[in-house]
Amino acid sequence: MPQLTKSAELLEKAKKFIPGGVNSPVRAFKSVGGTPIFMAKGQGAYMTDVDGNTYLDYVGSWGPFILGSMHPRITAALEHTLTKIGTSFGTPIEMEIEIAELLTQIVPSIEMVRMVNSGTEATMSAVRLARGYTGRDKIIKFEGCYHGHGDSFLIKAGSGALTLGAPDSPGVTKGTANDTLNAKYNNLESVELLVKENKGNVAAIIIEPVAGNTGVIPADKAFLQGLRDLCTREGIILIFDEVMCGFRVALGGAQERYGITPDLTTMGKIIGGGLPVGAFGGKREIMEHIAPLGDIYQAGTLSGNPLALTAGLETLKILRDENPYPELERKAACLEEGFRSNMEKLGLNYVQNRVGSMGCLFFTETPVTDYDTAVTSNLEKFGKYFHAMLDQGIYLAPSQFEAMFTSAVMTDEDLEKTVKANFVALQAAEK
Ligand code: PMP
Numbered sequence: 001m002p003q004l005t006k007s008a009e010l011l012e013k014a015k016k017f018i019p020g021g022v023n024s025p026v027r028a029f030k031s032v033g034g035t036p037i038f039m040a041k042g043q044g045a046y047m048t049d050v051d052g053n054t055y056l057d058y059v060g061s062w063g064p065f066i067l068g069s070m071h072p073r074i075t076a077a078l079e080h081t082l083t084k085i086g087t088s089f090g091t092p093i094e095m096e097i098e099i100a101e102l103l104t105q106i107v108p109s110i111e112m113v114r115m116v117n118s119g120t121e122a123t124m125s126a127v128r129l130a131r132g133y134t135g136r137d138k139i140i141k142f143e144g145c146y147h148g149h150g151d152s153f154l155i156k157a158g159s160g161a162l163t164l165g166a167p168d169s170p171g172v173t174k175g176t177a178n179d180t181l182n183a184k185y186n187n188l189e190s191v192e193l194l195v196k197e198n199k200g201n202v203a204a205i206i207i208e209p210v211a212g213n214t215g216v217i218p219a220d221k222a223f224l225q226g227l228r229d230l231c232t233r234e235g236i237i238l239i240f241d242e243v244m245c246g247f248r249v250a251l252g253g254a255q256e257r258y259g260i261t262p263d264l265t266t267m268g269k270i271i272g273g274g275l276p277v278g279a280f281g282g283k284r285e286i287m288e289h290i291a292p293l294g295d296i297y298q299a300g301t302l303s304g305n306p307l308a309l310t311a312g313l314e315t316l317k318i319l320r321d322e323n324p325y326p327e328l329e330r331k332a333a334c335l336e337e338g339f340r341s342n343m344e345k346l347g348l349n350y351v352q353n354r355v356g357s358m359g360c361l362f363f364t365e366t367p368v369t370d371y372d373t374a375v376t377s378n379l380e381k382f383g384k385y386f387h388a389m390l391d392q393g394i395y396l397a398p399s400q401f402e403a404m405f406t407s408a409v410m411t412d413e414d415l416e417k418t419v420k421a422n423f424v425a426l427q428a429a430e431k
Helices: 007-017 072-085 094-106 119-134 172-180 190-198 221-234 253-258 306-321 327-346 379-391 413-428
Strands: 039-043 046-049 052-059 112-116 138-142 179-183 202-207 236-243 264-269 279-284 351-353 358-362
Touching: 007 072, 046 253, 052 413, 072 221, 072 306, 094 279, 112 306, 119 138, 119 172, 119 236, 119 279, 172 179, 179 190, 190 202, 190 306, 202 221, 221 236, 221 264, 221 379, 236 253, 327 351, 327 358, 327 413, 379 413
Parallel strands: 138 179, 138 202, 202 236, 236 264
Antiparallel strands: 039 046, 046 052, 112 279, 264 279, 351 358
16 A cells, blocks of 8 residues: 555645645545545656655546656657747747648648647637637537536536536536536437527537546447537537547547547647647638637637647657557557456456547446446445555546546556456455
8 A cells, every 4th residue: 555644744735725735626536535646757657656656657647648758759859849949939930830730630620720728728719619600609518528617518517527526516607507508428319409499509519529527438420420410400510529539549539530520629638748738620611710810719828839839749740650559459458358357257247438548447337328327336436446456556547437548658567467456456346
């Protein structure tokens, strides 16, 4: 069991100055209990905490570290930018064109793109653009999907909002809440009904095409195709929120994997390679309505800054050049099979969902296809499982409703170690 003396001390101090001691709620370990761990250093697939304990990292900074922490090519590129170029200008720079052009090549539905500083900014901006473009107010999202902490999205939201029991946040006005309609994931009829009831008023449907904030839930291909057809028919903007699954489930994201083309795409996490970057892009005809070309306003003091773009650009180039996706698939499948075999030995039959290197073990036997089935998971068992994994040096997201990310730098020994730890932790969960 790791000794967490210094983490505990730092937490007490942090609580004096920072709400809950953390700058993002799920980090507080509220749903699993125990002391949130203060990290001191990351290297590859491992993190070391302030007490000197080392962990195999399946959180990967919540998604960005598909290539692990401190990848030598990314670190070298950052050092070059820092010492030879500068951190920000607030003017156009050439690197912005380079990343924009690369994005249009990697994600063909993107004809034009704008860089922002987080996934939240990307989704907020994309929704404003869809509203401005269509002249309509309402949006449809899906129960349990998380699109950042923009007001419009904190209605039946996933991720930390779900974990902390605040899927509908106070502070969001009734007016805003009324404009957000929630449908059921993988249920086209629920969307069709909302569109019918709000005929001519729906600006956008925003969806995580692989849901990763209610645990991991793959979308049914026919469901996504149905959304595409419905949006085309009704003049609704289809937004794929690929902040988590973009560059993760395939180089071109879920839209490449499923072969379905959205009108707009939002990106984050991997696109910043561990620095704060987001982006939204899509059809030229729609993107041209953004200021200064059009009158829909969107801006950012540090948007497109060279330091953050360097990490993102280098990450995307490595992913394009080295194509780690088949290996990621193999590694994640190896974990899934190992966990399955452990459960068979123990007479357990919990659900595992996985799309590429995004996976989730739910403590339920009910197939998880949407929010309602995800919440059948036994959170007490998850908490015990989480701590038993942590005790063995495996760092999972401290919530049932988050993804487990396999990274390209994990070795077969790392995977073996994880499968062995899983065998022990599954038993601990049952006690
Ligand atoms: N969309 C999705 C699908 C996400 O997973 C997240 C973050 N987990 C966001 C949006 C928000 O991104 P950020 O935290 O960078 O604002």
